[in-house]
Amino acid sequence: MTVMEIGSPLALINLFGAGGILVWHAIPGRRATVRLVVQLGFFAVMTGVLLYYGVVPYHLEGYGDYQSTDLTxxxxxxxxWIHLAWAVIGFVRLYLVIEGHPRQARLLQDILVAVIYLGVGLAIMSFVFGMNVSALVATSGVVAITLGLALQNTLGDVFSGIALTLGRPYHLGDLVLLADGTEGRVSETNWRATHVQTLANNVVVLPNSVLAKMTITNLTRPDRSQVQSVTLRVAPTHMPSMVTGVMREALASCDSLMRDPEPVVALKSIDAEAIVLELSYRVATPADRIPARNEVLDLVYRHGKAADLKLA
Known part of the structure; x- marks a missing residue:
């Protein structure tokens, strides 16, 4: 069957395909299942009609002298090809889900959708317009290498941003401690950099490529409670058991400390100069660290003085 003989069916397919585009946009994005089923229906009908009339969409057709029919x-x-892309995208949007991590799933979906559109675009240029895609890809590769070398740092930040987004070592608002000693809350994150607002109310902008190589301690996970420790040196004028008992009483009288788990007093070492103790306790939030430490030191001093303990 010649191209001219199937002109009318092709025109109907074009109308049907255009109708599918309108239906695709008319169905709300939240009804992903309905959109996918409808899209598959349009795609199946178009595929059946084209194959019935001997038109193979993934083969380059030899166009004749009838320009209007050729255009059809x-x-x-x-x-x-557009409906094929949308059908595959429908599957990606519906079934590519990472439980509990919608942002990571959305990022993976967007990357796959971009790859699908790129592949369909190359297929259209090759099978529909007869372009030499291999030469185009080779030329694009040279351009990509040139741009990659010129934008090496920027691309490193972008890909590091993708890795951080997928790994999610922190969320917006989390309190983090970096390997270089920077401590603050994550106030903003984008493809290129992460902004950390420090306790001094300054904003440190860290390129994602630099941040991805750092050790990041998230002070907000698994919960907001924090463990602190205070090291004391007491003159060895009393028995160690008596000294540890006084320290336990001091910690028990602190209102800023969590009671579960209980504060711990550990003997670290003892010699002729001092009894070294480590007082460990937990506070409810990072904001309680300084007030709790102040209260602990004050009460340790008070109880130690009342028990005639002297600091070494």
Whole structure:
């Protein structure tokens, strides 16, 4: 069957394909299942009609002298490829889900959608318009290498941003401690950099490529409670058991400390100069660290003085 003989069916396919585009946009994005089923229906009908009339969308057709019919055939094949892309994208949007991590899932979906559109675009250029895609890809590769070398640092930040987004070592608002000693809350994160607002109310902008190589301690996970420790040196004028008992009483009288788990007093070492103790306790939030430490030191001093303990 010649191209001219199937002109009318092709025109109907074009109308059907255009209708599928309108239906695709008319169905709300939240109804992903309905959109996918409808899209598959349009795609299946278009595929069946094209194959019935001997038109293979993934083969390059030899176009004849009937320019209007050729344009109709080209449009029909382009619409078929578009509907194929949307059908695959429908599966990606519906079934690529990372439980409890919607942002990571959305990022992976967007990357796959971009790859699908790129592949369909190359297929249309090759199978519909007869372009030499291999030469185009080779030329694009040279351009990509040149741009990659010129934008090496920027691309490093972008890919590091993708890795950080997928790994999610922190969320917005988390309190983090970096390997270089920077401590603050994550106030903003984007493809290029992460902004950390420090306790001094300054904003440190860290390129993602630098941040990805750092050790990041998230002070907000698994919960907001924090463990602190205070080291004391007491003159060895009393028995160690008596000294540890006084320290336990001091910690028990602190209102800023959590009671579960209980504060711990550990003997670190003892010699002729001092009894070294480590007082460990937990506070409810990072904001309680300084007030709790102040209260602990004050009460340790008070109880130690009442028990005639002297600091070494």
């Amino acid at each position: 055939l080209i449009l029909a094949k382009v619409l078929w």
